[in-house]
Amino acid sequence: MSPSRRxxxxxxxxxxxxxxxxxxxxxxxxxxxGVKPTIEAWLKDLVAMTAELRxxxxxxxxxxxxxxxxxxxxxxxxxxxxxxxxxxxxxKKLPESGAGNYSIDFAKVQGLPADLRFGKQIFGCKKxxxxxxxxxxxxxxxxxxxxxxxxxxxxxxxxxxxDHYLIKPTIDKAFKAGELSTISDHKDNVHWFKATSDVGxxxxxxxxxxxxxxxxxxxxxxxxxxxxxxxxGLIKAKKLSSDACHKKYG
Numbered sequence: 454m455s456p457s458r459r460x461x462x463x464x465x466x467x468x469x470x471x472x473x474x475x476x477x478x479x480x481x482x483x484x485x486x487g488v489k490p491t492i493e494a495w496l497k498d499l500v501a502m503t504a505e506l507r508x509x510x511x512x513x514x515x516x517x518x519x520x521x522x523x524x525x526x527x528x529x530x531x532x533x534x535x536x537x538x539x540x541x542x543x544x545k546k547l548p549e550s551g552a553g554n555y556s557i558d559f560a561k562v563q564g565l566p567a568d569l570r571f572g573k574q575i576f577g578c579k580k581x582x583x584x585x586x587x588x589x590x591x592x593x594x595x596x597x598x599x600x601x602x603x604x605x606x607x608x609x610x611x612x613x614x615x616d617h618y619l620i621k622p623t624i625d626k627a628f629k630a631g632e633l634s635t636i637s638d639h640k641d642n643v644h645w646f647k648a649t650s651d652v653g654x655x656x657x658x659x660x661x662x663x664x665x666x667x668x669x670x671x672x673x674x675x676x677x678x679x680x681x682x683x684x685x686g687l688i689k690a691k692k693l694s695s696d697a698c699h700k701k702y703g
Contacts, residue, residue: 492531493562498523499658503571506593506663513593513637513663520595520658524633533599535562536575538654545577547652551703552584553577575599576655578648584655585702586645586678588618590638590669594659596646597633601653605634608643608678611687618643618676618690619683638667643690645678645702677701 490498502523506516533539536557547553555575559565576584588610596605607624623641624634627649636642646655661671675698681689693701 489526489528492528492535493564495523495527495532496559496562496565499571500565500569503569503660506660507570512639514640516593516660516663517595517635517637517640520593520635521633524595524597524635527597529597529599529631532597532656535559536599536656538575538599541575541577542652542654547577547579548582549579551578551582551699570660572659572661574657574659576646576657578646578653580648580651580653582648583702584644584646585698586643586676587698588620588643588674588676589636589671590674591664591667591671592659592661593635593637593663594644594657595633595635596644597656598628598630599654599656600630601648601650602630603628603653603655604647604649606645606678607634607636607641608688608690609640610642610674616692617680618674618692619687620676620678620690621686621688638664643674643676643678647702 489495499520502511502516502519505511506513511519541555545553545555553576555577557573557575559569559573578584586606588608605624605626605628606622608620608622610618610620612619620643628634628646634641634644636644646653673695675693675695676690677693677698678688678690680691683689
């Protein structure tokens with residue numbers, strides 16, 4: 454007689470326990486589909502975390518850590534379906550330079566407040582095009598790659614001078630679908646992503662103005678990371694206009 458599905462699963466799990474393979478299987482995400490929250494629950498967690506950040510119950514770096522943990526649990530296929538990535542690809546033409554920036558509507562997701570208190574968008578690039586190097590002030594951001602491959606770089610902004618920033622490289626790696634990164638004012642707060650596949654799409658959540666003690670404007674701070682190399686791994690990154698930055702890196 455053939456075993457039932459439950460009996461078969463118990464036998465498989467028993468074998469994994471016997472051979473000490475449970476931790477290996479879990480670490481490789483082979484059980485992940487069974488523990489991933491629904492996309493609605495995932496978004497509700499993001500709303501709750503944002504409220505804690507704005508309520509000063511979390512520091513920005515703590516929020517980064519929690520956002521990274523949450524991003525690792527997302528059902529990527531469900532997220533792509535919710536934001537209708539396939540439709541976006543069919544109807545929106547990617548720019549010849551820089552990144553396309555597309556809005557997302559979560560109004561139909563039940564249980565979410567009208568004011569999420571975070572912004573959300575999709576960035577898309579053709580191969581060789583970039584979300585150009587820039588930093589922020591008073592902003593926490595989380596990226597997750599929806600499709601394609603990217604070369605991502607992050608830097609810490611160590612010091613601000615009249616015509617340049619002192620930055621220090623922190624991340625330099627390839628990113629593929631499902632991989633993520635975050636920024637805050639105190640960790641990895643300059644970033645630059647260049648698409649290395651034919652097309653690439655990134656989902657972004659950003660929380661602006663979370664710290665009333667930070668008085669600097671939260672718009673993009675464009676800079677040139679290809680600057681003079683200084684002691685201690687620092688780079689003298691010249692401040693750039695948006696046009697100049699996109700001309701060189703877009």
